Amino acid sequence: MKIYQHKVQYYETDKMGIVHHSNYIRWMEEARIDFLSQVGWDLKSLEDMGVVSPVISVESKYMCTTKFPEVISIEVWVEEFRGVKLKLGYEMKREDVVVNRASSEHCFLKTDGSIVNVKREYPAFYETLRSLAEESKSKADKG
Amino acid sequence: MKIYQHKVQYYETDKMGIVHHSNYIRWMEEARIDFLSQVGWDLKSLEDMGVVSPVISVESKYMCTTKFPEVISIEVWVEEFRGVKLKLGYEMKREDVVVNRASSEHCFLKTDGSIVNVKREYPAFYETLRSLAEESKSKADKG
Amino acid sequence: MKIYQHKVQYYETDKMGIVHHSNYIRWMEEARIDFLSQVGWDLKSLEDMGVVSPVISVESKYMCTTKFPEVISIEVWVEEFRGVKLKLGYEMKREDVVVNRASSEHCFLKTDGSIVNVKREYPAFYETLRSLAEESKSKADKG
Amino acid sequence: MKIYQHKVQYYETDKMGIVHHSNYIRWMEEARIDFLSQVGWDLKSLEDMGVVSPVISVESKYMCTTKFPEVISIEVWVEEFRGVKLKLGYEMKREDVVVNRASSEHCFLKTDGSIVNVKREYPAFYETLRSLAEESKSKADKG
Numbered sequence: 063m064k065i066y067q068h069k070v071q072y073y074e075t076d077k078m079g080i081v082h083h084s085n086y087i088r089w090m091e092e093a094r095i096d097f098l099s100q101v102g103w104d105l106k107s108l109e110d111m112g113v114v115s116p117v118i119s120v121e122s123k124y125m126c127t128t129k130f131p132e133v134i135s136i137e138v139w140v141e142e143f144r145g146v147k148l149k150l151g152y153e154m155k156r157e158d159v160v161v162n163r164a165s166s167e168h169c170f171l172k173t174d175g176s177i178v179n180v181k182r183e184y185p186a187f188y189e190t191l192r193s194l195a196e197e198s199k200s201k202a203d204k205g
Numbered sequence: 206m207k208i209y210q211h212k213v214q215y216y217e218t219d220k221m222g223i224v225h226h227s228n229y230i231r232w233m234e235e236a237r238i239d240f241l242s243q244v245g246w247d248l249k250s251l252e253d254m255g256v257v258s259p260v261i262s263v264e265s266k267y268m269c270t271t272k273f274p275e276v277i278s279i280e281v282w283v284e285e286f287r288g289v290k291l292k293l294g295y296e297m298k299r300e301d302v303v304v305n306r307a308s309s310e311h312c313f314l315k316t317d318g319s320i321v322n323v324k325r326e327y328p329a330f331y332e333t334l335r336s337l338a339e340e341s342k343s344k345a346d347k348g
Numbered sequence: 349m350k351i352y353q354h355k356v357q358y359y360e361t362d363k364m365g366i367v368h369h370s371n372y373i374r375w376m377e378e379a380r381i382d383f384l385s386q387v388g389w390d391l392k393s394l395e396d397m398g399v400v401s402p403v404i405s406v407e408s409k410y411m412c413t414t415k416f417p418e419v420i421s422i423e424v425w426v427e428e429f430r431g432v433k434l435k436l437g438y439e440m441k442r443e444d445v446v447v448n449r450a451s452s453e454h455c456f457l458k459t460d461g462s463i464v465n466v467k468r469e470y471p472a473f474y475e476t477l478r479s480l481a482e483e484s485k486s487k488a489d490k491g
Numbered sequence: 492m493k494i495y496q497h498k499v500q501y502y503e504t505d506k507m508g509i510v511h512h513s514n515y516i517r518w519m520e521e522a523r524i525d526f527l528s529q530v531g532w533d534l535k536s537l538e539d540m541g542v543v544s545p546v547i548s549v550e551s552k553y554m555c556t557t558k559f560p561e562v563i564s565i566e567v568w569v570e571e572f573r574g575v576k577l578k579l580g581y582e583m584k585r586e587d588v589v590v591n592r593a594s595s596e597h598c599f600l601k602t603d604g605s606i607v608n609v610k611r612e613y614p615a616f617y618e619t620l621r622s623l624a625e626e627s628k629s630k631a632d633k634g
Binding site: 221223226227228230231234257259260261262263264265266267270 | 507509512513514516517520543545546547548549550551552553556
């Protein structure tokens with residue numbers, strides 16, 4: 063997996079001279095979309111199949127401020143997935159310094175608003191997410 | 206017509222300590238939607254009728270910086286309308302000081318992407334826009 | 349306390365047709381600034397005294413989608429404050445429907461980056477926040 | 492000169508399913524900062540020298556809609572510079588299709604708000620901008 067890189071933009075700063083905290087939520091989306099694309103399930107294709115993926119929750123812990131024009135690396139992993147709710151974890155770094163830790167939860171919906179049973183309807187996607195969840199669990203257990 | 210008021214938000218500032226210039230384009234939209242609503246054609250109803258109104262062009266002249274938490278008054282008028290392209294004018298003020306002058310051009314499209322002939326398909330909307338165009342022209346001629 | 353009202357803007361929507369989730373983090377800021385202002389400590393005055401208030405963490409639970417041009421009411425309360433870290437709670441409603449529950453944590457810093465001991469340096473501000481924390485605690489105990 | 496590339500983000504779309512027009516103004520900034528950096532005058536260094544560069548005006552013509560997750564190429568050039576006001580031109584393309592043409596005007600200010608005489612105070616920067624202006628003029632004359 064290639065770690066996603068975000069270049070801080072001038073318009074992302076606020077009058078404190080640092081990146082406004084709301085932008086990290088957007089960077090999570092950038093990194094998440096890149097992550098799903100890397101594992102073979104890009105959002106565009108999902109949407110073309112009639113599946114959207116709204117956000118159920120986000121959590122973001124701001125550990126260090128970031129500034130224009132730094133480059134932030136964002137690692138993404140599957141923290142939990144049992145078939146309906148997908149929980150992702152995020153770690154953002156400026157070089158070796160962790161600047162943010164975050165998580166987000168998602169479900170998958172059809173155009174009519176009904177919840178997608180990923181296991182039954184998209185078994186290949188289900189397997190991908192399950193194996194990614196196992197992988198990060200085993201990493202965490204070892205770490 | 207009631208002049209639209211925008212309260213500058215903290216998240217609209219940038220590291221220069223002033224409002225980032227891209228936000229004025231958004232304020233134009235806020236004021237435009239309010240204006241159309243006041244003249245009886247709110248965007249939501251237009252969209253419910255299957256009409257969207259993409260932006261063809263914008264121009265914005267920044268005359269004074271604005272800061273958090275100032276309140277900016279935004280006057281909107283119909284600068285030109287002959288049936289297809291709608292051109293709106295904007296003047297933004299902080300109390301008596303003009304901080305921005307702007308304009309935007311719009312067309313009206315159906316869901317299938319075809320251009321709406323406003324005069325034929327929405328004659329009442331056409332009349333409203335035409336009379337507003339006349340009104341601002343006569344004001345400009347006198348002013 | 350007057351409940352803060354946010355009018356959903358067109359530019360806050362995304363291609364799902366709903367408000368993009370990152371905007372709720374900005375609405376929290378709008379409501380928080382209004383709240384602090386109502387209790388007599390507006391952010392602008394704090395900044396003029398050389399005190400900034402960065403965000404340490406946010407949590408946001410999205411319970412119902414929101415759409416343009418709905419009006420969202422945002423209630424804010426002090427969830428916890430013992431002198432350094434301020435934790436605020438938020439409940440967002442569209443009419444009677446809760447659409448979002450959230451919280452944010454903040455500290456107070458001087459221009460040089462050092463942490464402000466609010467109790468010692470701004471005793472009146474400390475008392476305000478403490479009494480608001482007591483008030484919401486007693487409400488929660490009763491509720 | 493390397494042409495700047497912007498990857499359209501999901502959060503840049505609106506309920507029409509296309510990129511919200513305000514984002515193009517931000518992409519202009521991204522491309523402009525990249526351009527200045529490529530010619531040896533990155534914004535960060537200018538700001539460290541106490542020079543900021545506020546936007547005086549923008550113009551943007553939207554010729555084709557853009558969508559998530561397209562990649563947009565943005566070419567930037569110096570349209571005019573005589574020593575005080577810098578005018579830049581922009582052409583945005585999705586593959587070979589021109590989607591947007593734009594321009595922006597800027598001045599250079601010291602921290603105290605006074606206008607920088609670039610020719611006198613930063614002669615090397617002046618020469619760079621002048622030669623870039625000549626270059627694009629001669630291209631336009633030939634084109």
